[in-house]
Every structure is written in C-alpha cells, then in structure tokens.
Amino acid sequence: MKIPINWLKEYINIKDSPESLADKLTMSGTEIEAIDFGTSSFSGVLVGEILEIKKHPNADKLQIAIVNAGKEKLQIVCGAPNIKIGQKVPVALIGTKLGEFEIKKINIREVNSSGMMCSEAELGISDDHTGIMILDTRAKVGEELGKVLDSGEVVLDAEITPNRGDCLSIIGIAREVAAVNNKKLKIQKTKVKEINKKTSDFVEVKVEDKDLCPHYIARVVEGLKVGPSPKWMQDRLFACGIRPINNIVDATNYVMFEWGQPLHAFDFSKLSKNKLNKAEIIVRKAKKGEKLATLDGIERKLNDKDLVIADPSGSIAVAGVMGGANTEVDNDTKTIVLESATFDPTSVRKTAQKFNLRSEASNRFEKNIPMPLNEIAIDRAAELLTEVAGGKILEGRVDVLSKWIWIQHIGLKVSRLEEFLGKKIPVNEVIKILRSLGFKAEKFDIVKEAKKHLGKPYKYGANFKEDGVDAFDCSYLTDYLYSQINQFVGYTSLAQYELGKPIKDNNLQSGDILFIKGHINKSVTDHYFIPKDNDGYKKIILDKPKEVGHNGIYVGEGKVVHARHYQYDNKTKKWVKVAKEGEVVEESIDVYLKNPEYLGARRYVENINDWIAVTVPWWRLDVKIEEDLIEEIARIYGYNNFPSTLPSGKLPESFENKEIKWTDLIKDILVGAGFFELYNYSFVSKEILEKFNIDSKNCLKIANPLSSEQGYMKTSLVPSLLVNVLKNESNFESFKIFELAKIYQKQKELPKEIKFLAGALVNPNDLGIKYKNGKEFYSVKGVIELLFEKLGIVKSDIDYKEASIDYLHPGRSAEILIKNKKIGEIGEIHPEVVQDFGLKNRVAVFNINFSDLLNYISDVKAFSPISKYPTVVRDLAIVVDEKITTESILVAIQKSDKLIKGVKLFDVYTKKELKNKKSLAFRVIFGLDTKTLSEDEINSAYEKIVKILEKKGAKIRK
C-alpha cells in the first residue's frame, strides 16, 4: 500500500525522517519495501503534443506521428493504438536513457523515427504498458516531464500482511505510527450537515442474503455537480496509485484510502423506483444466467454463488467487486445513493477471482470490513461530497444490520506472558503498549468489576445482547464478570457449578462463586451448554438431575455480590421474593455458608490477580486469542529487546534417521568414485515420456503446469540423466553423474513416492582391467560392486541376471538382484534410444530402487583375526571359449581347493587371432590360517585348478 507521509501527518504528529519512520514501521510489522521521494528524474523526456497521425506505409500495426516537443517537431513511429491528435504525451528524445535502453534515431521499415513516445511502464511509473501515457491537456509543451509529474510527495510503499485489513488505510497506518511513537491520534470528527428530507423516503434496502451481507448502509446525496475534484484530492489519489476520475468517484476512493472502506455510488435517477417512488436496493445472490455489464463495459455472466446489488429491475452491481454500467455516475448525475457495506470476504474473493477483477475495493472486502466502519465511512464520504461536489445530504441513514457486532474481550495472563516470551515486561508497560494500539486494557480486578453493578435491577434470563450491563440475573452476572477476561464459566448456575473447581469454604478467594439450591422452578436441572471450538454449542447432559438455582461471587472480607430475586426465609424454610423487583446486592457470605441449601464454592481461575482484562478495538478483527495479544505487545516492545536463549527441558527421544545416514554415505561413495551429483526437476514432458515408451496415462499430471515441458511427474530418473549427458558431452569428454531423487507412482490415494538412485557415465577411464568391449557397462557394474561392498551387502547375496529392458542394450544389460529380489538394473543405453536423444557417446546407466536397497544395507561389521601365516600368490592365464562366463570360472577356481583364499580377474584379452575365444588372467591367493603352506601343497592345489579348468575346455597359457 502506498502511504503519502503528508497525508499521514493529518492524523498524527511525525517528527521522524522518512527513513526513520520506514524503519520503525518495518520493525513493528508493517514492512516498508520502498520510499519514493517523488523526485524521480525523467531527464530527456519532455511533454509533446501530437500534431498529426499517418498510417505507416509498410506496416499495418504501426503509425507515424508528428509530435511537437517544444524546440522541434519530431517524426516518431509508434505501435501503440491509443494515440490521438491533440494529446499531450511524454516524448523521450534521442540520446535519452530509459533504464538500460538508449533512444536512438532508427529506421523502422523505411520510415525514420526520431525519439519515442512512452508508456507508464517504459518510464518506470507503473506496470501499465497497454498504451502511451496520456498527460493532462494543461501540461506545457516542451516542459521536462518531471516538472509535470513530480509531486515532491514522499510516499512509503508498504507490504500489508493479509491479517491486517485495517492497515489498508492511511488511518490504519496512523494508528501504527501512534503506537510505535506512543503519540495520540488526532482524527477530526466528521460533520454531516443534513437537509430536511428523509433518506428513508428516497431509498429502501432489502438484504435477502444476510450471511453474505451482514451490514448495509445507504445514504442519499443530492444537488451534486459532477466535475474534476480539487487538486489536493487528486494529488493524494495519484500518490496512492490511482487516477482521479471525477469529484464523486474521487471522494469515495478518497475515503477508501483514508479509512479502508470501499464505497459505491449509484446514480439515483437510473435506479428503478417502487410504487412509493422510492429506489429499492436489494442485496441478493445472482440468479442463474443473470448478466450484468460492469463499469469496464464487459458483460459478466453471473451465477447463484455471486452476490449482487440489485433494484427491482435487475442487478446493478457485483457486490464488493464492481458496479454496473446501468447505474454509473456520469456528468449529468445530480443525486446519488451511496453504499457502505460489509460483504462476506470469501464470497467477494471467489467472485473477484472468477472475473479476474481483483481491485483495491475487492482486496479490502476480502480482508473483511469491520461493521462499525460502514457508518464512519459513509458519513465521511457524505461530508466530502458536500465539500467537493456541492452535495446536500439527506437526513439519516438507511441501515440494515443483520449480525451481532461482536466485542472481543481477551484475558491476558501476566505470568504466561513472561513464560511465553522469555522476557519480563512490566505490567504498566504492557498496558501502555496495548492502549497505544487502541485496546482497552487494565489490571483485572473482579471485586471492583462486581461492585460496579451494585443496585442494578434483576432480570431473569438477562443476557448481553438484550441487556448489556443494565440488568442481571445471578449467573449472567458471574458469566459477564469472567467474560471480561474471556474465561468461559458457564451460562447457567448449574453449568457454573459443574465447570468450576470445588473449593473448601475456609480457602475462599475473591472471584470464587458460591452456590445454593435456591428457587428452582424455571431452572434447567439436567443439562447445560458449552461453546464448541469452532462455533456452535455442545449440550452436556447430566447423569442425574441437579438442582442448582442460585449463585453469587465472593468479593473478600466476608462479602458476596449477587443478583438476587428471592430471599430465604429461615422460619418457613422457603424462598420468597424480595420486596423490590430484585437487584444486584452485596451481602454477608453467611447468606450462603449458613444456608441449609448451600451447595459449595467453585473456582475458575487459579490466580485471579494475574490477569489483564483487554477489549479489542473494533478495527482489529485479527486479534482473537491471547497469543494474538502477546504478539501485539512483543512487536511494539521490539523483538530485538529480547534475550537469546536455547530450549531447555527434557531431552527429546533421539531417533537416528537411517535413511538420511545411508543417503549421505552413498553419495559420498559415489563422489569418491568420481561421480557428479546433480539435481533434475521432478517434472517431465510428454515428449520425453514417449521417447522412453512410458504411457503418460500412468503418470501424475499437473493441473496447472508452468509449461508443457513440465506437465507430468517423473516415473523414472533415467530420461533426465540422458538429457544431462546430452548437455554435457559437448563440454566434457568423459564424465560420471548420478542423482538420488524421488519418482512418483500413481495409485488410489496419495501417489507412491519412491527414492531412486540412478547414474550415467560416458567414456569411463577406470583403474584395473581394461575391457575392450562394454567398458561402459563394466564401469557401472564396478561402481555398484563398490557401493554394495561398502554398504555391507554380502557378495553372495548379489546376482546379475541377463535381462531385456526396453531402454537398455539387449546384449549389455542386467538386472541386479539381492537375495533373489530385483532391486534395479544396469546396462548400456539401447543404441536406438541413444539415437533418439541425439547422443554422441555410448552411455551406461544404473538405476536402483533406493527405498528397496535400504532393506539390505547393514553397518554391522564383524572382525575376523588376521592370519599369522603367509599367503602365496600365483598368476594363471587361460584361453577359453568366449561364451563361458567369467563368473563360472571364478567360482570353479574358488571352489577347487580349501587352500584357495581368493581369486581375482586381472586381465581380459580378446583379439581376432583368438577367434571365438578369450584370454583371461587370474591372480590366485593360496593360504591357510593354521600353518605355512609348503611348496608341494601349493603346487598340488594349483594343478587341481588347472585340471578343473581344462575340463571346461580352457587352455592354460604358459
């Protein structure tokens, strides 16, 4: 919201500099995002007058304007549709810089253009780029634009949080300034001079939907002369960011900015009249299919969820959103009906959203308008209309109030304040802060409160709505007293008896309530009501009826205050009406304690002296609970005056998050192996899904995606990894990447989110065996082997099975199984997919279900003693048929003899001259943990291996 400081100063003395004021407001919760000093320079931009407009010979959408810029006449090519001859416009001369953009002499489709006419957006005045900015016709040609526009007005730009609708007004901000500076507001009383004609003779208001319009006020102002509003009003509206229109509209807008109440004016002459010649205003829901042309000239299709203002002939405004063209104020308007109302915030919001008509007005209605404001604002508008448009105000307001104007009381517990804040703020300071914000606040003294009402009449069934504080019955008196600190004690004596904590008679404190059976005849004995958390009441039914007919509040010094109608006659042992009608009296506590029908005492609040009774001002609809009050105190006191402490108290249960632990470990392992971790979006396009043969129907679809590129939720990490490879292979010859992220599987309720670990690599350059074919495959296999080993997965539990997977190379891919359960796959990307993606290199990937993998990870490590005896290493090279798997040979060697401690492949050799055979070289380790092996033992074990391998058709290379 824009806050012109001079306007603010009308309601509050301000000595602060704009910067210091901005800082104070920011630090108390009204964030000032910018200070506009009103001196923006538009050097090189002059006022020009359009003298001539011609069509561009070579472009349909362009025009050629001849513009008088004072010293010279310029030919300017322009694409904006809104220019007309005679208009005054801002002209940027050649050489002028607008932001980063410099105006140069250019040739647009063979027509020279020397300068530029500017939109508000181009000048940085607003976001409006719909057309060229049109200046006041009085602006002097050739004058610097700054001289015409700059107001010298200092304006703060504030971000108002959604809870503070009251701050969408200059007065609301003034209240904030009053609180932070601890100064008094000075708001002049509105003076409404009414003439001798009754409003109610001219207009009638029928509110059909009381829920959506709890309060509607109308006034009639006649004798108006429509014209421009005075300069001071125009300047302020301009400073607030809206364009002046005419004195009537400007006056209503002025009040909206001043007080926060959006108002609307209907032309009285355009409203249809009833038999009594009165305008009839009806507030109702729109009928299905009803249409209304709004002020912007667009016909709006309404439905039965939209609230409208109507007259008997049809709708005349979309309530809280926009007026209808049919009753619009025009230059001939003499008499208007002014509307000031409160509409249901949700209803306004939905309708405004539906029509894409979020405006200053709807924004305020959406935040809820406090009903007492309706009256203040309509009177203020009437006053202004007299001042700026010569209006005469008819007598009285037509006022339809359909809802209780709630006054919010809150009890603030002083001890809790300190416990909650971690800082002791003296009670006096607390009260001072609350009062500076317009709250009523005082130390709660229940005795004083009770005695205030002594002598007031007794009325059975008295309540706040009907009686206020003019009459009481016994339970209403106690209920009312406790309502001052918003403590619910119960509506009836029975409820209060049931809800309080029993207290012994010798332990009474002020505020405790004493009960006697009393005169029962009309009292309910079997149930009572308590309010529910969110509106409404809950009925509590007793097991057995109880007769609790009367009570009084203990006020100390042996006295009780109660609203009494009957007195106990000790002789007849009966209740008799007191001589008078009954009243609130102070009597000795013996009236209770010594009565044979005495039922006991109850307590509701532990320490009755610990409370501050607070009444929330009508404009603060956001303050409802104790925490809200605490925030008010803390923000004005200043959070930076608080100490820094750390939470103390009991140690929480400690859970190690294993998933996070393994995640970190896995990432570290992969990074250690030379992988780059990268992050991809969770979204995927339909096109990519198709390339991967994934049916988009099986994917979650975003209802409102940013672009079609991001239309679906991923079901595999691999496609985006291939896109990553594509992007990087032009910059890097060899690289390895991985991602640990979620995929999303559609199912009945919430989708399954499964974490996957996937990686890809190009041109691996690893240590160890140099495979001639499929080095990419072996590289991913190698890293998976390393990973599993580090994760404590036993080698014998892992299997690699040849598999056919759509996107993988049919001869170079495998499923990974752990304990016979598939956990993922590795392989080279299918050459067709490589081609589809336009990749240069062979790419191998791994794709592992991380959520499943977690089940097999173990950090249990068991130590086995290191053998005392030496081992012996022998190498063995064989030539064997290509199709005999390396795995089978390794197993055969390992199992050949108990002396084999280990075996490792260290070289693979395939060459044409070997034909369909391959040469493999193994390193075999011999040893026993119990003794040193002799040469003979090793030789015989070695021979065993040779024999077994020869049986498999292997030739031993010597």
Next chain:
Amino acid sequence: MQGKINKLEKEALSRIKEADSLKKLENLRILYLGRKGELTKILRGLSDLPTSDRPKIGALANKIKGNIEKTIINKSKNINQAKVGKIAETEWIDITAPGTEYPNGHLHPITQFIKKAVNIFISMGFEIYESPEIDFAYYNFDVLNVPKDHPARDVWDTFYIDDRKDFSDDKKMLLRTHTSNAQVRAMENRKPPVRIVVPGRCYRNENIDTSHEATFYQLEGFVIDKGIRVSDLLGTLNFFARRIFGNDVETRARPHFYPFTEPSIDFDVSCIFCKGYGCSVCKKSGWLEVMPCGMIHPNVLRKMNVDPKTYSGFAFGFGIDRLMMLYYGIDNIRLSYSGDLRFLEQF
C-alpha cells in the same frame, strides 16, 4: 708385534681412504674388524703373548680398532653424501608437472548446504524427518490454520494434481508448497518434547527467472515442549546464523504474519556482502531476509493433538536455495537444476 699392529693400522687407514663405495668399505670392515679379520686375530692371539706384554699390546690393538671403526663410519658418511649429492642431478624430475589424476566427484551444492544446516540442528538435538512431496491440501494448508478460500492461501502459488476432481477440497492433491506439511504428519506418531528438522523439495507455481524457481528446497524445523519461549526461538536461530555466517553476523527479528504461527517473525541477518552498509544484494537495506518463523499457533498444536495450555513450540522454515546462493555468491538460481557440470565442478 707392536710394529706389526702399527703397520696394519697404516695399511687399513690408507685402504679405507681409497675405498669409493659402501660395498668396498664393508669389505674392508670385514677384512680388518670381522670375526675372522686381521685385527680380531691379533686380539685373539693376546693369550699367546707373555703376560707382561699383554696389557700394552692389548691396549694398542683396541685403540687401533676404535680408530679404524671411526674412520670407516666417517668414510661411509662421506660416500653417502657424495652419492646423494649426485641423485639430485641423476634422478631429477619436473615437480611442476601435474600430479596423477584421481576420481574427482562433486556433491551438489544444495546437498552440501542441507548437510551443513542439518548438522547444526543435529548438534542441538534435532531429529531429521521427511514428509511427502505430493500431499493433500489438508496437510499443506488446512491443518496449518490456512483455511480454504482464505486470502492467506494467495501467498502460495500452488501446483495441483490433475486427476482428483472428484475429491473434496481437503483431499485435493498438490505439490507441497513448503516442508511445513511435515508438522502435523510428524506429530501423528510423536509426543512432545520434540525437536525436528525437515529438509525437502518444494514447489511453487511461479514464473522462473534468475532468482525464482518453481522447484526449491526448504528446511523446516520445529520444537515443542513445556515452556518453549520466543527467546528460545531467537536463540536457536541466532546460534544457527552464527554457525553459518560467522560470529560477527548481526541478526534482527521483525514481526510478520503467517497463519500457522502466532506471533510470527521474519528473521533477518546482516548482509554478508556489504556487512550491513547496503548493496544491491540486500536492496540497500543492509539486511537479508532469511527465515520466516514464529511460535506455533494454538490451532496447529491442537491439530497435532498437543494441548496448547500445557505445551508451546516454535517453528521456522527457510529456503535452502536462496541461502546457498548467498553463501556461494551464485547469481542465477536456475543453474542449480541445469545439470551443467561446469557449474557443479565448482563445489
């Protein structure tokens, strides 16, 4: 005898002097001082001498033995020195040539930053919790005191999942707009006291530019116990800010509004670029807004089945991406999700 010994000494010393390798020197040592060496023989032969001669000859032989030993040691030092002096020349390598390559992977900077942040909270006894990215509006909004059709919902531009039109509003599925959806979820099987942090990916339907991304990471945290105070919130965040930005960082707490906290605060740190003097990064204010936070609203506590009369708590949440960008001076948020290794290799 005496003459023989002296002659031996002379010969030995001169041969030691001529020796030009350690090997030769060792041979000389064996020749003279070894078990079967010349001098050893003489010493062994002492018993054959007359008793009167023995002390004198013995002393002489021992003296010469010591002398030879010393000379050999000195000579071997000389030989070594000469040799080492030579290898500087003979075995010279170009030490400016690059070292051999090792695998050189990189963790994504967001991963690194989350780890850094989370570890600070772990040191304060926090537990890590994760919540789903696709959730019901109920957990993302309703339980957090953001009712349907409330203007407060406007703050979050939300992606919705398409195929659930048949469900009621609170069962509508969306991409979580913050990790706060974890608050009530975590408390469904926990009781206070709790200290929890929730890192995770969030989504907002915002137009993307250099400082806005539709995908981002958040770190949510909350503490619930008896007697948790506003000052505990400030202290916890101050501790965090100091650990991240250093002990000289200044912080401030500004009132704000969030539906799920009451009071609500925006926690700022002094601009790490200009140290509070005002620059383009902090928009001349000297402060960087880093963390929305506040005391958990009693309505939210109730949704957690926690009695607000007995317990209180605080919650905070911040965007990892933005903090990370500030920390490393990254000027374009989109790089994070570009998969460009030229970006990643810098971390």
